[in-house]
Amino acid sequence: MDSARERNCHPDYWKALDGLKKRAGATINNDTVALEAGRGKGSIKKSRPEFAKLIAAIDDAAVAKIAKEGEAQLELARCKAKVKDLESTLQASFAREASLVMELLTLKKELVSFRKGQVLPLVRRGDGAAAAGV
Numbered sequence: 001m002d003s004a005r006e007r008n009c010h011p012d013y014w015k016a017l018d019g020l021k022k023r024a025g026a027t028i029n030n031d032t033v034a035l036e037a038g039r040g041k042g043s044i045k046k047s048r049p050e051f052a053k054l055i056a057a058i059d060d061a062a063v064a065k066i067a068k069e070g071e072a073q074l075e076l077a078r079c080k081a082k083v084k085d086l087e088s089t090l091q092a093s094f095a096r097e098a099s100l101v102m103e104l105l106t107l108k109k110e111l112v113s114f115r116k117g118q119v120l121p122l123v124r125r126g127d128g129a130a131a132a133g134v
Contacts, residue, residue, distance in 0.1 A: 012037040013054055021061050028062040
């Protein structure tokens with residue numbers, strides 16, 4: 001990547017760039033690298049040839065970080081869509097469960113009414129002719 005000789009020139013800037021690469025959510029540009037290195041904003045100038053490799057490395061790191069964050073945003077959108085789908089499935093399951101509970105309660109009430117003798121028997125007890133269908 002970068003030779004040791006290039007990194008020996010302004011090592012504090014290179015160390016600051018490495019730190020910003022590792023930090024989540026950090027913006028990488030010439031000014032943030034300078035500030036991270038403890039220097040003033042604007043101290044990394046394109047007009048100075050000794051900064052050419054550093055500026056190229058900063059630009060590469062910024063592009064790589066944006067691409068990585070783009071992938072993370074895409075994955076986040078996928079996860080949010082999955083959560084939304086699962087929530088709707090869960091709501092449908094709750095509705096089905098509530099419907100089944102209501103049906104069960106209705107059937108239990110009906111069974112209780114059958115057991116209390118409120119239903120007339122279809123065949124009279126002791127009447128063999130009615131049972132035989134004659």
